[in-house]
Amino acid sequence: MTRRPATPLPAPKARRRLRETAALTQTQLATRLGVTAGTVRAWESGRTTPRGRKREAYAKLLKTLAEEETTRQAKQEREGEREREQEREQEQEREDKEKAAPEPAPEPGPEPRPEPVALTPAQAFDALYAFSAPALVRQTFLLTGRREQARESVERAFQTAWERWPEVARDREPVGWVRATAYEYALSPWQRLRPRHRHPEPPPADPGDRTLLNTLLRLPPRHRRTLVLYDGVGLDLPETAAETEASTVAAAHRLLHAREAVAGRLPALADPHVLHRRLAELASNERLRAAEPPTVRRGGERRARLRTRAAIAFTIALVGTTALTLRTAPTHYEPPVSPGQAVRGVPHRVAPGALSDEELELWQKLRDQLQDGPERLSPTLE
Known part of the structure; x- marks a missing residue:
């Protein structure tokens, strides 16, 4: 049985352009497809790709939006042509009136506004890094419990963002793009195979911080990431589900299980507001520094x-x-030559010797008889 090829989809940039041209928000588009706004945001940024029925429905909706855009453009071109014709007529009428009327005295116009200075890609990247890198390092420390690994994960995420900067710069939430990449690298199972992972780092000095960090590290990685995003970073539940590539129901169950596990060991953190404050304190008490932006770009x-x-x-x-x-x-x-094999069961060759009396009699009989058969018969008249 052959698998049907997947329905083709436009590029992530084209998906976003079609939605914005149709004056649809991500929430409205998600409602029409039966998914969350975070899922649509992940599709448009290229972090995830729809599959199955959702892919077919998404491709069909994008095709409809493209057709509507083509119709709208044709209509706008016709209307624009009519407006330009009217403007030419009005301009001609104004010119005729100006020729007939005296020229008015010039009035001082408003001062021109200074144009905004466009940032270069390097300047925009440095601004994003300076704004979000310190907080991302502290958040990643809550996931790994290792200071150097948290710093390296954030630097690797920003290096990947610099390599794909045109895509990241156009994303509506570039910080979320970098955060998802840093979390994926920090929680990768391959980190356990590195020699540095075998040597533990010194724990936090405060006993309460040390207990809370050990409790977080005992959680499964998915539950720990969901808890940090929702109660630590403060994301909404649909955004948390989209960033962890899970459904809203699955993200809610992971969050409840993580809270239950933390409250079971630390009953004082059963209140979500208290847990949020303690996570912020734990991340802020550690002296975590990020490298300079030029160093990250060069790396x-x-x-x-x-x-x-x-x-x-x-x-x-x-x-x-x-x-x-x-x-x-x-x-x-x-063709390969097969190896020789010994043949068994063949009698040995007997050396020639003297003939017996019977063999001599037979030999003489054969010599005396005709060797060419009987004589030829020919017809005769009697």
Whole structure:
């Protein structure tokens, strides 16, 4: 049984443009598709891709919006042509009136407003990093309990954002884009295989902070991430579900289980407001510093160059191996020679000797008889 190919979808930028052209908000579009606004935001940013029936419904809706946009553009072009014709007529009438009337004295107009200065990509990236990096490092520390790993995760996330800066800069929530990437890197199972993970870091000095951090680290990674996003960062439940790539119901269950586990060990934190305040205090009490923005950008560019060189080297090695194989490979099939085997059961060859009397009599009889058969018969008249 063959699988039907997935329904094609426009690029994430085109999806967002079609929705904005149709004057629809993410919430309105999510209501029409039966999903959350955070899910639509993830689809438009390219972090996730719809599947199954939701993909088909999303593709059908985008196709309808594209057709409506084409119809709307054609209508606007016709209306614009009529308006331009009217403006030309009015302009001609004004010119005729100005020629007939005396020229008025010029009046001082308003002072021109200074145009906003456009930031370069590097300046915009540095501003985003300076604004959000310290808070992201503290949030990531609540997930991992390791200061160096939290700093490295945030730096890697910003390096990835710098590599894909045109996409991140157009996102409505670039901080959320970087936060999701940092959390994914920090909670990756491969972190346990690193040698640094085998050496524990010194715990917080305050006993209450140390107990709270140990309680958080005992939670499953998904529950811990949901708790930090909802009670620590302060996101709404649909936004938390979208960032963790889960349904709203699943995110709610994870949040309730995480709160129950924390309250079971620390009954004073059963109140969500108290838990939010304690999480903020725990993250603020640690001295966590992030690197400077230029250092992060240079690190990302260096990693990109290394990956490019590795890809080029791998391609050259693959081409060389293929050429060597074509050069040394045989051009025709040579069947293999089977190894020799001993044949058993064949009698040994007997050396020649003297003939017996019977063999001599038979030999003489054969020599005396005709070897060419009987004589040829020919018809005769009697």
